[in-house]
Amino acid sequence: MPKSSRAAACKRRSIPAPELDQYLTGELHKVPGFESVSVFAGYRLRNPDSAGCNWSGEVVPLHGVRAPPAEDIAAALRPIVQSARARFNISE
Secondary structure, rough: OHHHHHHHHHOOEOOHHHEEEEEHHHHHHHHOOOOOEEOOOOOOOOOOOOOOOEOOOOOOEEOOOOOHHHHHHHHHHHHHHHHHHEEEEEEE
């Protein structure tokens, strides 16, 4: 792993995938209107990306019929996921 990726990875906290799911869902629930949406963190990468993150960022929102439109969910999740990818890695 390049030195810059190692340094970035060291700054991230490793947490289990279910904990990351809870974090993402909790952050989304802080946004009014998205309380009925749950989020799953996608998949772990074989090797960390160039920024040192080891999960895809391709999250899966689960919601019922009363949830906002998918485009609105994606827009609300974008900054949450970006921030989480800078803070967390999925533990083994």
